[in-house]
Amino acid sequence: MMGGPRRRGAPMPRMSIKGQGHILKRLMKIVFENYLWQFIAVIVCIVVTAYATIQSSTFTRDLVDVYIAGIIGGTKTMGDLANAMIPLGCVLALGVAASYIRQRLMVNVGQGTMLKIRTDLFTHMESLPIRYFDTHSHGDIMSIYTNDVDTLRQLISQSLRGAVQNTPEGREGMALGQYIAGMGFSNVGLGIVHSMAHGLSALYDTPHGVACAILLPVGLEYNKSVAGERYRAVGKAMGVMGIDEMNDVEAADATIAAVKQLSADVGIPTNLNGILKEEDIQFLAESAYADACRPGNPRDTSVEEIVELYKSQL
Numbered sequence: 140m141m142g143g144p145r146r147r148g149a150p151m152p153r154m155s156i157k158g159q160g161h162i163l164k165r166l167m168k169i170v171f172e173n174y175l176w177q178f179i180a181v182i183v184c185i186v187v188t189a190y191a192t193i194q195s196s197t198f199t200r201d202l203v204d205v206y207i208a209g210i211i212g213g214t215k216t217m218g219d220l221a222n223a224m225i226p227l228g229c230v231l232a233l234g235v236a237a238s239y240i241r242q243r244l245m246v247n248v249g250q251g252t253m254l255k256i257r258t259d260l261f262t263h264m265e266s267l268p269i270r271y272f273d274t275h276s277h278g279d280i281m282s283i284y285t286n287d288v289d290t291l292r293q294l295i296s297q298s299l300r301g302a303v304q305n306t307p308e309g310r311e312g313m314a315l316g317q318y319i320a321g322m323g324f325s326n327v328g329l330g331i332v333h334s335m336a337h338g339l340s341a342l343y344d345t346p347h348g349v350a351c352a353i354l355l356p357v358g359l360e361y362n363k364s365v366a367g368e369r370y371r372a373v374g375k376a377m378g379v380m381g382i383d384e385m386n387d388v389e390a391a392d393a394t395i396a397a398v399k400q401l402s403a404d405v406g407i408p409t410n411l412n413g414i415l416k417e418e419d420i421q422f423l424a425e426s427a428y429a430d431a432c433r434p435g436n437p438r439d440t441s442v443e444e445i446v447e448l449y450k451s452q453l
Contacts, residue, residue: 169255174248181248184241191234198227291319292376296401303405328435332358335445337430338423343414352407353414357448358436359395366437367391377401411452420449 170178206223209215295316301309335358336350359370368387374394375382382390403409415423424445427433433440 166252169252170248173255174251177244177248181241181244184237184244187237188234188241191230191237194227194230195234198223291316291323292373295320296377299401300404329432330358330436331361331427331433331440331445331448334427334430334432334436335423335448337432338426339411339414341426342419342423345414349407352402353409353411353452356395356399356402357452359391359398361440361444361448362436362438363391363395364438370394373398411449415449415453417450417453420446423449 201223206215206220210217210220294312298309298312298316302313303309332351332354335354336345336347339345339350340347363370368391371382371385371387371390371394374390374397377394377397379390379393379397382393385393399409408414424442427445428440428442
């Protein structure tokens with residue numbers, strides 16, 4: 140990240156000549172390591188295209204000075220002109236083919252190089268600890284992440300009510316939002332909300348989305364002690380008023396309240412009363428603890444603590 144984090148809306152810092160040279164050197168290294176022969180072919184195609192262009196310009200001059208003047212003067216015939224145009228046509232056809240090949244190769248080299256850069260970037264970013272993202276919320280590189288995540292949060296929070304009301308805009312927004320979110324959590328894992336919800340769907344046929352929605356405030360409250368400072372961005376995306384002036388605890392509580400209000404607005408039950416049976420709680424807690432989603436939870440948990448979370452919802 141060049142120059143460290145910067146405030147939103149600030150102008151991009153001007154890169155030094157030395158910095159530009161360093162970036163160009165790294166870029167060419169990627170090209171040579173992955174696309175050497177294609178790069179050489181591009182250079183050859185550029186030379187062929189330039190040669191065809193020069194030949195075309197030269198023939199245009201000779202067409203007037205030599206052939207047209209010669210035909211008028213009787214020293215040249217139309218046959219001579221046709222014989223001269225045949226090799227020129229071949230050269231121009233070769234130039235057109237070289238230009239087409241060059242463009243196709245450049246697309247392949249350009250897109251492939253960009254993919255390589257992005258893959259290396261995201262591979263490196265995935266190896267960074269969570270605390271890096273907590274302390275580097277903005278900046279030239281982090282904006283790639285934060286802008287997309289903020290947009291996704293806003294898309295879901297603004298579309299869910301409309302989707303439940305069956306408006307086209309709401310359904311479209313939620314279809315896109317759930318698709319992108321699904322790609323996200325497929326790569327980073329989930330937490331106890333999902334692990335606790337799985338058992339409810341298995342035992343009681345509770346729709347998984349409904350089970351997750353009921354348990355989401357529970358999970359947010361439970362994880363607040365270790366991740367509450369990260370709730371502010373969620374609350375901001377959901378439109379919580381005055382959240383920038385709140386401290387971390389207030390912002391977390393306001394965000395949880397906004398999530399509960401959203402659930403109420405779309406008809407999600409406030410607890411598991413009428414769904415959960417007390418005699419099943421121990422089994423459900425053990426299953427949730429063993430669930431593949433549980434290790435992704437930001438706060439360490441136990442079977443006993445999950446039992447208490449279930450009981451709080453009766």
